[in-house]
Amino acid sequence: METTSTLEKTLRLIALTLVVVFFMFPIFWIFLMSFQTNETILAIPPSVIFTPTLSNYAALITGKLTTAAGTLDIAFMRNLMNSIFLSVTSVAIALVLGVPAAYAFARHKFKGSEDIAFTLLSFRFAPPLLVLLPLTQYFQWLGLSDTYFGLIWVYQLICLPLILWIVRGYFEDISADVEYAYRIAGHSWFATFRKIALPLAGPGIAAAGLLAFIFAWNNFVFALVLASADKQPVTVGALAFVTSSGIQYGQIASAIVLSVTPTLALALYAQRYLVEGLSLGAVKG
């Protein structure tokens, strides 16, 4: 194992490069497209040499989209703000509700606990479209359609089971003895939860939060049906670029770049927390 030949190294490098190129190329191409006009994008053959333009970004930020057919108002920045607001709030609520629930499911086997946990998970089995129709009706009766409150509530269907099940696994991995030791030392169960369980499951909670955020951010169909234009996130807002005078590829590309940036930044930031602490194995020698 220690002696890897040069040939093996080279082959490995080539294989890795292929994989990276395969996955990164679309992102790279989108990035390039966001600096091009529709004309250069649609030119045949496509070229990587072009005069970059910021017009796409300018259009998005000012909210004025000039097309051959005239000027259109687009609410992209509002969509972006909606996305951030909806995702952050949903994940925050899901964490506040889900982490204690996960702890309860991990540590206390009460009557029906498995059933409840499974029911919560089963929300993720059904295709969203299946629940949308009844949900729309209920929301209209309740006056929740087209409200942030209603959307955030529905987003719990996405975030809560995810956080519950991932974090539960992390809590279960903490040796019960470690928690017992803290309690026997004279601390209440709540202090034990706060000082022992939470810090030790920290990386797991971060990972679950990040995943939930990405799922919430990428949600399309709930927001499409349950919210009107001024409350819709970027995923739905991107539809606005399919205009009567054609598809605005340049604006779509820059919109994608802008909407991917927050999740990417979050993922990069959370990465060190995900790795750090995962190796805190001090229970056994």
Add this chain to the structure above:
Amino acid sequence: MTTLQLKNIVKRYKTNTVLDNLSLDVADGETLVLFGPSGAGKTVLLRLVAGVIDPDEGQILIGGEDVLDIDAEHRGIGMAFQNFALFPHMSAFDNIASPLTATNATKEAISAGVHKVAKLLKIDHVLSHHPKALSNGQKQRTALARALAGSPPLLLLDDPLRNVDAKLRFEMRLELPRLLAAQGATVVYVTQDYKEAMALGDRIAVMSQGRIRQIGTPQDIYNEPADIEIARLFGDPTINLLDVTPKSGPEGVYVELSNVKVALPGMPAGVAGQTCVIGLRPEAIAFTNAGAPGAIPVKVEAETPLNEKTVTLVLTARGREILVSRPAGTPGPLSGPAHIAVNGQAAFLFDKESGGLIRSAATPMTRNGEAA
């Protein structure tokens, strides 16, 4: 200092009864060793006392007070776990300080308390380390220090030496009695190592399958094991157990080993004809000359020097294996045919079916004296 009483404790997990109507009294300042194979329910018992799990039936009294309604954090117990259970995200200092931070102690008092117990356990130089950076021995000492830090009147030690190497275990076995005596606490100590049990216990409670099989001083248990299983667990090398059917003669009860009569003085005549198991500790058997009275012919198979004694494996004419032990340095046959003599006074007789000890009129003290 306090007392601990368990009364008719029952603990079940689903249909599996882990503790079966168990009662136990631990006196003030006593060190009681719970000894038994894994799965005997020792750890469950400690957890019940600590208050992290509840019994299905029975009472637990600490200092005469029923503690079942008292949460773990208010029972005033110190506990060390077999797997150490250190808090991985805290330094050794914070680990040891955890029983003190639960009180209203000042920072100075906490620091003084931690340093005192750390010094006692010789880990004051690693207090800033996280558990990850500690050696196994240091982890074990940190766990012990944490249990001692709050000066709890009742200490529960769950096989604390299980996960440390032999050398450290030996050191700690010497050190612990002094440490525990200095604490003055009442101690319940769980172990699977009979030497540890003998070295540390004022009394030993032998557990198996959720019951206490025998309780007594280490000498009691060694000299009068209540059944075959206990006889087998206590003693190194293991006791020799041979199926026999005792006979009764004018001189009393005797058994025949390879057609040689071995008298069992003090045995009740009623055992004659009963299917029994004779238990012979290796030190109750000695090599002898061919013509000597009671000499049993054997063949020497193998010899193992065990520091202070030499253990020889011999085969009887019927092919039964017997271990013979003698003080190291004394002469003995190395191979080939030899003869052994059995000290019938030091023999145990068990009922084959129930496994129970058949009591002899000979007192344990004389047996012990004869055997040594």
